[in-house]
Amino acid sequence: MKALLIWPIMPNSFWSYQETLDLAGLRATNPPLGLITVAAMLPSDWEIRLCDRNVSLETDADWQWCDLVIISAMIIQKQDFGELIQTGKKLGKKVAVGGPFPTSVPEFALAAGADYLILDEGECTIPMFLNALENREERGIFRATEKPDVTQTPIPRFDLLNLNAYYAITVQFSRGCPFQCEFCDIITLFGRKPRTKTPAQILAELEVLYQMGWHRYIFIVDDNFIGNKRNAKVFLKELIPWMKKRNYPFSFITEASLNLAEDDELLELMVEAGFVTVFMGIETPDIASLAGVNKEQNTRNSLIASCDKITKSGLQIMSGFILGFDGEKPGAGKRIQEFVEATSIPQAHLSLLQALPNTAMWTRLQKEGRLIDGLGKYFTSQKSLMNFVPTRPMSEIVNEFIETFWNLYEPLPYLKRTFHHFQKMQGWRPQYNRHYRTLTTAEWHFVIAICWRQGILRSTRFHFWWQLLIIGLSKPNLLYDYLITLGIGEHFFTLRQEVKAELEAELVVLKQQEQQNQENASLQLETVN
Structure with a gap:
């Protein structure tokens, strides 16, 4: 069998970092x-070929070569995903699909023409799919009735990648999360009992990347790295000597819940192992909203104190924030902005609340008749309106979102937050292998571009240079990550303009639809009378 594996195009969004890339x-x-x-x-x-369409497009020769096309996708990749299925069918190819999007919304893939739906987790459903092929079955939907043992998951085929095309290479230690946040689909996809790989297993994956010459960021893509704290500590205690022996070739990024601040040992182990950044779903400083969506773990302690403790330990925080919770009071965007400034978090992932398919929130809103049909073009990105009727006017929430997102990514406040965030870091951090003598030509070009844009072209020039000097002198081991974070700001300075333009256009359409609905209602009333 000749299989072409395709990863669809990712629209420009918070995570795409397009300008920075x-x-x-x-x-x-x-x-x-x-x-x-x-x-x-x-x-x-x-025979397998991989095509990441965000790196380079597949060719006509690739399509002619393959017997089978396998496409995976997240919801945000919906448009390209559907078009790829249709292309495959037009060319007479068998098309198999899987991943979070078809698992959550299988009817979309079926409507587009997919032959095989390999849903849920592949350890369970790939064997079902292969058995169907062996039996010459023309179509099939394969679902798992249980969660697989990830200690049996093979080492990913990193050899299929063009490593030099990526900002960070991804690995996975665990699946699942113990919490029950109403809006989150992780527990729907992976369950509430975190399953972890063995330390030897994950170290074997890291060794492959090390031998391939990868010496930059590794993103451990667990939705909650500390979902199973005991196993996370066991892994970290074996990772530390492995990293020390190789002179810290990687810097780790991951996602974790805010209760990380409650465990001093875990914080120390993560920093010593080479973790530099952690994404945390803070969502909102409004405690009533957190309680309303079952995010109780964020209500036990002061949010600001927890963030400061994590930052002081040596970890940079990226944070998730949401506007549009039920019962939310006006000014929520301003309160989020004030919180971000108080904690000096550089990257604040601010989103409008979306009801994801099959979540507890989706089910509740469906029963209440508040869901809006269809998943829009930009669903799950900053450019998408809410897909349900909120408890306060949507236009009010969206305008508040536009203003807050714009203000968060004004260049000067972003530079100031980044500086203060790194200045807060007091904990030990390894002098990992990113000395200026080891920087690649591309990395030097990147540094020069940031200095040119933020240190010369923009009005940030004064703050840029004195902040850079202070970080360089007082915290030289943080300088590489500091410059990377400043560079990521370039993406947001551009993205906020796209977000503002798109949402304002969608608000115009929304207003027109509301007016049309009012006119139709008036006509119906006149007809009845």
């Missing part, structure tokens, strides 16, 4: 870990 000579933020893991599960006698 362009400056760094890179093509994409992360590779498709799911697809290269699937590739490792396929028969060894298959």
Whole structure:
């Protein structure tokens, strides 16, 4: 079998870092870990080609070569995903699909023409799919009735990747999260009992990347790295000597819940192991809203104190924030902005609340008749309106969002937050292998571009240079990550303009629809009378 594995185009969004990637000579933020893991599960006698369309497009020769197309996608990739299925069918190819989007919304893939739906987790459903092929079955939907043991998951096919195209390479330690946040689909997809790989297993994956010459960021893409704290500590205690022996070749990024601040040992182990950044879903400083969506873990302690403790330990925080919770009071955007300034968090992932398919929130809103039909073009990105009727006027929430997102990514406040955030870091951090003598030509071009834009062209020039000097002198081991964070700001300075323009246009359409609905209602009333 000749299989073409395709990862669809990712629209420009918070996570795409497109402007920053362009400056760094890179093509994409992360590779498709799911697809290269699937590739490792396929028969060894298959011929496999991987196409990440965010790096380079597949060719006509690729389509002619393959017998089978396998496409994975997240919801945000919906448009390209659907078009790829249709292209495959027009060319007479068998098309198999999987990943979070078809697992959550299988009817979309079926309507587009997919032949095989390999849903849920591949360790369970790939064997079902292969068995169907062996039996010459023309179509099939394969679902799992249980969660797989990830200690049996093979090492992903990192060899299929063009490593030089990516900002960070992805690996996975665990699946699942113990919490029950109403709006989150992780527990729907992966369950509430976190399942972890063994330390030896994950170290073997890291060794492959090390031997391939990768010496930059690794994103451990667990939705909650500390979901199973005991196993996380066991892994970290074995990772630390492995990293020390190799002179800290990687810097780790991951996602974790805010209760990380409650565990001093875990914080110390993560920093000593080479973790530099952690994404945390803070959502809102409004405690009533947190309680309303079952995010109780964020209500036990002071949010600001928890963030400061994590930052002081040596970890940079990226944070998730949401506008549009039920019962939310006006000014929520301003309160989020004040919180971000108080904690000096550089990257604040601010979104309008979306009801994701099959979540507890989706089910509740469906029962209440508040869901809005259809998943829009930009669903799950900053450019999408809410897909349900909120408890206060949507136009009020969206305008508040536009203003807050714009203000958060004004260049000068962003530079100031980044500086203060790194200044807060007091904990020990390894002098990992990113000395200026080891920087690549592309990295030097990136640094020069940031100095030119923020240190000369913009009005930020005064703050840029004195802040850079202070960080360089007082915290030289943080200088590389500091410059990367400043560079990521370039993406947001551009993205906020796209977000503002798109949402304002959608608000105009929304207003027109509301007026049309009012006119139709008036006509119906007149007809009845």
